[in-house]
Amino acid sequence: MFILRRLEGVPPESFQNQIRQLVIDHVGQLSSVAISPDNPLYPLYQYGVGLEVHQYLMALDGTRGLAVELTLALDAEAPDQLLGFALVLPAQDNPQACALAYLAVVPSHRRQGIALGLLRAVRERYACVELSTFAQQVPWFENMGLQVVACTGPQVLMSSTGQASGALIGRLDIAPIYQTVEVRQIHAYLLKQQGEAAMLDAERLRDERLDVLTEQARACVRERKTVH
Numbered sequence: 001m002f003i004l005r006r007l008e009g010v011p012p013e014s015f016q017n018q019i020r021q022l023v024i025d026h027v028g029q030l031s032s033v034a035i036s037p038d039n040p041l042y043p044l045y046q047y048g049v050g051l052e053v054h055q056y057l058m059a060l061d062g063t064r065g066l067a068v069e070l071t072l073a074l075d076a077e078a079p080d081q082l083l084g085f086a087l088v089l090p091a092q093d094n095p096q097a098c099a100l101a102y103l104a105v106v107p108s109h110r111r112q113g114i115a116l117g118l119l120r121a122v123r124e125r126y127a128c129v130e131l132s133t134f135a136q137q138v139p140w141f142e143n144m145g146l147q148v149v150a151c152t153g154p155q156v157l158m159s160s161t162g163q164a165s166g167a168l169i170g171r172l173d174i175a176p177i178y179q180t181v182e183v184r185q186i187h188a189y190l191l192k193q194q195g196e197a198a199m200l201d202a203e204r205l206r207d208e209r210l211d212v213l214t215e216q217a218r219a220c221v222r223e224r225k226t227v228h
Contacts, residue, residue, distance in 0.1 A: 001076035002083050002114055004121050006069065010060045015072060018082035019057065022104050024050045030102055032155055033206065034134065034213055040194045040202040044186050051177050053102065056087055059172075066170045067092060071121050073105070073114045083109045086118040090126070091167030098122065099169045100131040119144055128167070129160040134213060135220040148224040154213035156220050 011019070024046045028035050035045045059066040066089070073084035084105035091097040100122060105114045123129055123145075132155040133141060138148060147162035157164065177183065191199055 002073045002109070002112070002117065003076050003079065004071055004073055004117060006071045006121070007060065010058060011070065011072070014080060015082055016054070016057055019085055020050050020054060022082070022085070022106060023053045023102070026104060030104060032132065032153070034154060034209060035206060036209065039205055040190055040198055041206060043190065044183065047186055048174070048177050048183060052172060052174050053087070055172055055177075056101065066172070071118055073118055082106070084114045084118055086122055088122055089169050089171060091165065091169050094128075094165060094167040096126055097128040097130070097165040097167040098126040100129055116144065123160055127161070128165045130157065130165060132157050135216040138220055148221055151217045151221045154210045154217055156217045
C-alpha cells in the first residue's frame, strides 16, 4: 500500500536523496536524451539530470522564479520510504494547465498502481496535463486517458485534452548545468579513462539512438493521426 503526499516546499533532505537516486539510477528513461547505460557518456548524464531535478526541488521554495509542484508516493507502513514521485510545472498564464516533467516509480514497486495514482492526483488539480514521452511509453499514457498531440524531437507530446495548451510553462535553462566545473571534470575523467576515440564513438551512438527514437516518435504520431 502507498500514500500520496503533496509537498508545499523543499522536501526534507532524506526525500531529496531518494528522489535524486531514483533519477540517477534510471536517467535513460527519464531524460529526453535517452542515454543507454552501456554508453560511456552515461555518468555524465546521470550527474547532469540529477542536478537538474535537484534544481527543480530547490525551486519549490518559490525563490527561483519557477512554479514547481511535487507529489510523493510513500510506503504506507514506512512513510519515510519513497516509492515514486511526480514533478509538475504549473503554467504561468493558465491555472488549468501544467506540464508533467518527471514521473518515476522505484522498480520494486512498479505495476502496483503507484504511477497511476500519481498521475490521477495531477489530473485532479489540472484540466490540461501535458507531457513528453518516448513512443514505447505512449500506450501506457493512452490507457490513462492522455492523447497524442505531436512529435517533439525524439519524444511524443501528449495531453489530457488531446490538444497542446499553448500555455506559458517556465523551465530550467539546463545549458549552464552542462558547463559547470563538475561536468567538465567528469568529462575529463571519462576522456582519460576511455580515450578520445571511444568518447567520439559514444557521442555518435547517442546521436544515432536519438535519430531512431525521433523516427519512432514520428511514426507513432502518424499512426495515431491516421487512426483518428
